[in-house]
Amino acid sequence: MDKQGVYEDIKQKIMEEKLLPGQWLVERELCESYGLSRTPIREILWRLCNDGLLHQESNRGFTVNRLNLDQILDVFQMREAVEGMAARLASSKGGNAFMAKLQALNNQLREVDIEQNAFAGVLLGRELHNAIVAAAGNGLMSDMYQKLMSLTILTSNLTRKSTEIERASRDAHLELIDALLKRDEDRSERVMREHLRDTCRVLVAQFYPGMLDAKHVTTQVDRL
Amino acid sequence: MDKQGVYEDIKQKIMEEKLLPGQWLVERELCESYGLSRTPIREILWRLCNDGLLHQESNRGFTVNRLNLDQILDVFQMREAVEGMAARLASSKGGNAFMAKLQALNNQLREVDIEQNAFAGVLLGRELHNAIVAAAGNGLMSDMYQKLMSLTILTSNLTRKSTEIERASRDAHLELIDALLKRDEDRSERVMREHLRDTCRVLVAQFYPGMLDAKHVTTQVDRL
């Protein structure tokens, strides 16, 4: 397997929780299992570190990054900033293909039975978010979004406890699509932000019950 | 010089335009001048690459990153998103120390004679932006802001042609401080965004005259 392949393989293993937060990645073991020497492996580990997936301690090596509650809140706060702007830009600059994509997602979302197949809804939601960021047409934004999504997924395995999150997201996603289709920039940004704050609340409630009074989560936007 | 020192030295050389965009950084030369071996130099180069200061081409090495107009616009768009949110958070969560800092900056800014000493104004402006992001209390935001500032400085040597930029920024900075002191979240964010868009316009006008009709720069916010 070549360097790029190894990079993606490790990344995926972290995403799929085959490598758990806090777990040490031993260079020698990685060399043996992938058949590469330490130098390229090291380079890969640095990349993953800069993606936010790994954490390095000097002279100790790399672990899978573990986010505490404050960091999770930080991630969602940044997602509000970045994806909020993405929604604004997409609503004004999105082309025909984007609008068609929104229509398609709208129809698919309405058809999905959340209680029966929540994960399908989650996947559609991700597609929506990805499409919005892509439509914003800002490469730097795409990079930062990618990093934020990595950190989001690192937060918790969304695949499992997804029902409640999806239940909370569906209406917001439909409203978001509506705002985008109407090219309402302000509403698009506002809905996106509120949606992310809600998602964050639900997620925190699930994984850190009894901590909803944390400062970040209760921040309110009077008017956007 | 140790690893961290070399990292900062190269970074500063890029900031000060002692290393120019497009210029190749040859590993062997860096090894000789800093007295380190290739592996740690390589590690430093990867870090700088992930900071956005360098650009890598496979089997060719690293160059100082060169931003085209579109990328510059992307940077400022992201700064609007990130620093807009920073202003919002700082206005609501900023403590006594932050408020005192704002007062001090307010006084200093009013005293500075722009026409005579524009750079002093630029430095105060940077201090203000830094203080706002710090007051937002989001580590991830600080990281992303750092990267965006690196890219901003890479854009052009702001030290030289700073008079016009500072002239355009001063009033905005004062208004921003006012909004923050009054803890007006919405206005703080709005003013920050408008200020960054104006700065971007001035900068583009200086370095890319006759291109102000570029799509990004003309994007307007009706209501924030």
Added chain:
DNA sequence: AATTGTATTTTATTGTCAATAATTATTTGA
């Protein structure tokens, strides 16, 4: 004969590796 185009050689540079040094963690003995 001069010039252009192409193939070949040379050079410069990065990519990879395995051995060694330095650091940190663990075990063992009192």
Added chain:
DNA sequence: TCAAATAATTATTGACAATAAAATACAATT
């Protein structure tokens, strides 16, 4: 419990391989 010895792991180094650019030599064409 503490200290020293041992083991495990990362950090660095220098040598070598692979790759890409540059220079050169040569042939083809006008």
